[in-house]
Amino acid sequence: MRPTSLPAQRTGNPPVDRAAARPRSGGGGRAVTRALGGTVRRTVLPSGLRILTEAIPTTRSVSFGVWVAVGSRDETRPQCGVSHFLEHLLFKGTHKRDALQISAEIEAVGGETNAYTTKEYTCYYARVLDADLPLAIDVVVDAVADSILTPADVETERGVILEEIAMHDDEPGDEVHDLLARAVFGDHPLGRLISGTEETISPMTRAQIQGFYRRRYTAPSIVVAAAGNLEHTEVVRLVRAALRGGPLDTGPAAPAPLRSALRPVRTRRAGSVVEHKDTEQAHLVLGCAGLGRLDERRFALDVLNNILGGGMSSRLFQEIREKRGLAYSVYSYFSQYADAGIFGVYAGCAPGKVDAVLDLIRAELAELAAHGITEAELARGKGMARGGYVLGLEDNGSRMSRLAKGELLFGDLMTVDELLARVEAVTAADVNAVAADLLSRPMSLAVVGPFDDGDFAAA
DSSP states (O other): EEEHHHOOOOOTOOOOTTTTOOOOOOOOSEEEEOSSSSSSSHHHHHHHTTTEEEEEEEESSSEEEEEEEEEEEGGGGTTTTTHHHHHHHSSBBBOOBHHHHHHHHHHTTTTEEEEEEEEOEEEEEEEEEEEGGHHHHHHHHHHHBBBOOHHHHHHHHHHHHHHHHHHHHHHHHHHHHHHHHHHHHHGGGGGGGGOOOOOHOOOOOOOOHHHHHHHHOGGGGGGEEEEOOOOOOHHHHHHHHHHHHTTTTTOOOOOOOOOOOSSSOOOSSSOEEEEOOSSSEEEEEHHHHHOOOTTTTHHHHHHHHHHHHHHSSSSSSSIIIIOOOOOSEEEEEEEHHHHOEEEEEEEOOGGGGGGHHHHHHHHHHHHHHHHHHHHHHHHHHHHHHHHHHHHTTSSSSHHHHHHHHIIIISSSSOOHHHHHHHHHOOHHHHHHHOOOTTTSSOEEEEEEEOOOOOGGGGG
8 A cells, every 4th residue: 555656647538528527316215226237337335325236247256446535635734644544544453353464364365455545636446356246335334434543643644754755765767747836736745655754753742643534535435346247236235234333324315526627736946956866867857837627638648649759659758769869768647637637748867967858858849849749650559559448358356446536536437449549539639739738838856866956957
């Protein structure tokens, strides 16, 4: 259980659309079930908690997850890291099970459990054989709904998290992405570390964590998702049984609305952020504010990202690694949130090659912004997008995630055919327009390596 850092969000693969297309009903005292196409079903319990399943009879396993629409961006500055702290604590014991029982019961049937925190949601999940789904539901729902958060466990996990923060600081290839987020978003929660810092985690009290838990982990903010060899009605029955009499077994309410995107996040002026470390390799990211996840240009952005730095055939990889051998790793990426986004180009290279690599990156961005793409690049970029979407749904865990993210982040679920049609509809003009807008923006620079702030003052 560890914080999801930027690599886990650099997917560029939005699975759903139609954010406000359907009414979000659910209150009124009875569960409401509807089909969402194929073998996908959705039930809203009277409490506002939502359950989505996809039946895949050809498998013998099930992935089950409890997703909470709460992440690090929902924290105040003194609370920085509380969502991730809580994620650690929820598997430490409930009124029914201690920490050993939680892990042992799942492992005894060959299953696995884990959790992760992002900036806008937290996920707790298990993967088990289909026959063991009742056990997985009871264990995971119990952990999320009714954890005790004992003082002893708080202190134990505080030490674990501080070690995790220190470990992250020893991974410059990850740290540099956090530096870019800070350079772009400043002190906004999107610019802060998901894990928090030693300064915020060390003084955090059990009362603060408990208060955040009970205020934020409410039924309307929770989505339960499952995919595999299952029956929807049975999953609903098992979830309701696991919730019965607990803190989430509450009165009638409607599901929580989508996170608002009405007020765009303010960003900082472009500049440079340098973290001096005596590393053998310099890690750098050149980037800027990007597109929010509901922006209709996101499909064109995905294609653009593939062309610029999404694979071995991309412009950046060919120019910087293949032709000149200046870097082992170079790629572009984008992350999307409800009301904001970030776009970046990463490279890891010898410190003495940083200037040359930066010059080449900037030249590629300027060339693409000014002159656009070729038809061959368009075809290749769309093909990569199609493959990424479809091949990413070849296991139960990905399908389970697709259901939950569709509900929590977009408000509806796009079918695979609809998704592929949106990609196919992207034109060269669409991609060129996004490139002209995004790649010509002032870029911030984040660097981790044997440098000082003054080395990039004019960047």
